[in-house]
Amino acid sequence: MKRGLVIDLDTCVGCHACAVACKEWNGDSALSGPLADYEPYGAAPSGVWFNRVRHYETGVYPENKTVNVPMSCMHCEEADCVTVCPTGASYKREDGIVLVNQEQCMGCNLCTWACPYGARELDTASGTVKKCTLCADRIDDTLLPPQDRQPACVLACPAHARHFGDFDDPQSQVSQLVAERGGVTMLPELGYQPVNRYLPPRNAPKVSVMTTPDSASLMHKVSGWINKMIER
């Protein structure tokens, strides 16, 4: 079993609902919560988040596009964050989920350095490193109805840009989405074999845009000059 997420960069609207739902669920979770907030009502609020959404612009106007990129733990197959951990607090479950035992972590930070994605954060209130659990306590909970046994971020996404499933099963929705849309991984060159896949933005049809003429006519220039003079 190889559990992970598919994130559709074409439909993500960048609303941060996944990040907020994550913070809410995991803040109450016995797995790694509470997630510290530093100065929540102060001048410079900050805190521990498992999921962060960043916004980028690709291309050059008028061929440009905004791409919203939510990022959390990729639950890598070759997870160096686990191998560098000196205490054994970091481990990988049978189903591929990478977790941190909060009772064993000594807060040395080395795993946060070994992660190329910045998916792990040190919680200075608890003195331990915390990370995305893929809501292991939700997906394992047999008391929940089957459709609710999914990570909080997936359930919260209003654009259905997030999908959860088993990548080892070629029939699963995530495997089929990846095959159909050419799902990609981030920084595959490092050899970590991240499990989470991103569906690249589709090429949108070109939108006609208003452009200013390169050389305005003589009349245009003269009238512009007169207008300026009058305004003064």
Add this chain to the structure above:
Amino acid sequence: MRPAISIVFFTVSSGAGLGLLVLMTLLSSLSAVHWSAQQQRMGGACAIVLVVAGLCASTLHLASPHRAWRAFIRVRTSWLSREAVLAVLVLPLAVLWTWPGLVSQSLHAALGAVLAVLALLLIYSTAMIYASLKPIRQWHTPLTPLVYLSAALASGGLLTVWLTQLEGASAQTGLVFVTLLALASTALSKLAYWMRAARMDGATIQDALGLKSAAQIKLLDAGHTHRTFLTDEFIFRIARAHVQTLTVMFWLAGLLLPAWLLVWFPQAALTAACSCLLGLFAERWLFFAQARHTVQLYHGATQV
């Protein structure tokens, strides 16, 4: 990367202590130098103090130091764990070696040889903690352990020269030669390290986002209003003037002055050692400050 003073101090101080231990024990085991009881005590104590001070400083950066004992568990995969285990092996053996009369004369030579090997491995494992991290291209090279080993032997060598002179004897030519060799090796390996780091072949923002065909990508909004753990830890900017000052400090105080003193005024070995340590502090600070983590790509850097 943010240069944590505790880690900079740890790597330089324990490096010098271990370098001293390696040379002291090897010279004695090879019968190249016969240490008096006082020299043995003095040198051993110096090495132990430098290593222990470094180790204490290194625990300062732990967020939960009361769990530090757990660090001995993952020796099979973690260089940090290997470092911890080697450190607790080296220290008691160093005490046994240092205190005269604790072990018999024949055992002493063997103990010295074992100690030298373990101390070298300890310096190596410290360096490998950094060299094994793939997301930091500048560190992920065999040059990193080479710099660490050379710097430890250079600073430790200067301290050993000082130790040989404690009872009025003049510096040993062989030892001076080895120390000069270590200084030269530090210079060359660091030069190679910097030349490799200057090459622009790291991961790009396109690789980081998986959008290989996008000609241009720029960050519009990092999604947070203030500093985060990620910006604190991975995004560290230094002024160019700062880099120049520290680089000059490394070359002058760390290498050239000690080498010059060693050749012309070997009786000033302690001054040379202190100067070398000062230069190595500058070098180690730059080692962290100039390293660029791939997390920077997600915060707007176009290439690391």
